[in-house]
């Protein structure tokens with residue numbers, strides 16, 4: 121809903137600019153302002169919008185354009201590129217630090233995040249994706265906090281035909297993940313995926329538990345799953361998670 125509204129507002133801003141008979145600084149300025157307003161209304165961080173605005177202005181130099189160049193296309197492309205850059209998770213990260221599970225080498229990937237953010241669903245999708253690529257994944261349910269968490273993972277895993285591990289009796293998630301990792305290693309599962317409990321930055325004990333899970337399993341990758349509809353609140357939460365484990 122929010123995304124559809126935002127998309128509509130940005131398209132309208134670009135359309136209004138394109139419909140103008142002459143594209144001059146005033147039209148360009150109005151177009152950028154309309155896009156800024158749409159992003160602010162969609163709860164995008166002000167600093168990101170300011171940077172995007174400055175970048176587009178640097179790229180589009182209307183006075184310096186040689187005749188024959190389509191100002192409309194150049195503005196549209198610059199807006200498109202900058203919006204994509206804002207969403208690109210690899211911006212500012214060295215490509216050598218990306219982690220991809222490989223065949224023949226056991227990898228542990230841990231999913232963390234707030235309650236109900238989509239961890240279990242994403243874990244299963246991630247496992248399914250790599251299963252199709254020929255890696256043998258295994259899902260471990262480390263959520264001993266929410267009733268029904270193991271059943272949910274079991275249901276998803278069964279549907280996707282992915283092996284799973286968990287316990288109805290054990291209350292210590294650290295014990296479960298250690299056993300789960302061992303079990304899957306014995307079964308030659310190359311990609312061991314840990315689905316953890318939902319937690320919030322104000323829940324110190326649950327953050328400590330997450331730190332212990334990470335300590336016990338030394339994951340190759342920790343993925344923070346968030347629901348974009350929480351808007352800017354995602355920033356503080358992401359920072360808090362990053363301070364406890366290597367997200």
Ligand SMILES: Nc1nc2c(ncn2[C@@H]2O[C@H](COP(=O)(O)OP(=O)(O)OP(=O)(O)O)[C@@H](O)[C@H]2O)c(=O)[nH]1
Nearest residue numbers: 234235236237238239240241242263266269317318
């Ligand atoms: N629209 C939408 N819904 C999703 C997505 N991922 C998960 N959901 C739904 O969001 C709800 C919560 O998803 P879960 O995967 O159970 O979330 P979780 O983080 O494991 O939840 P907890 O274990 O309780 O912390 C479910 O109803 C999912 O179907 C998504 O990408 N888009």
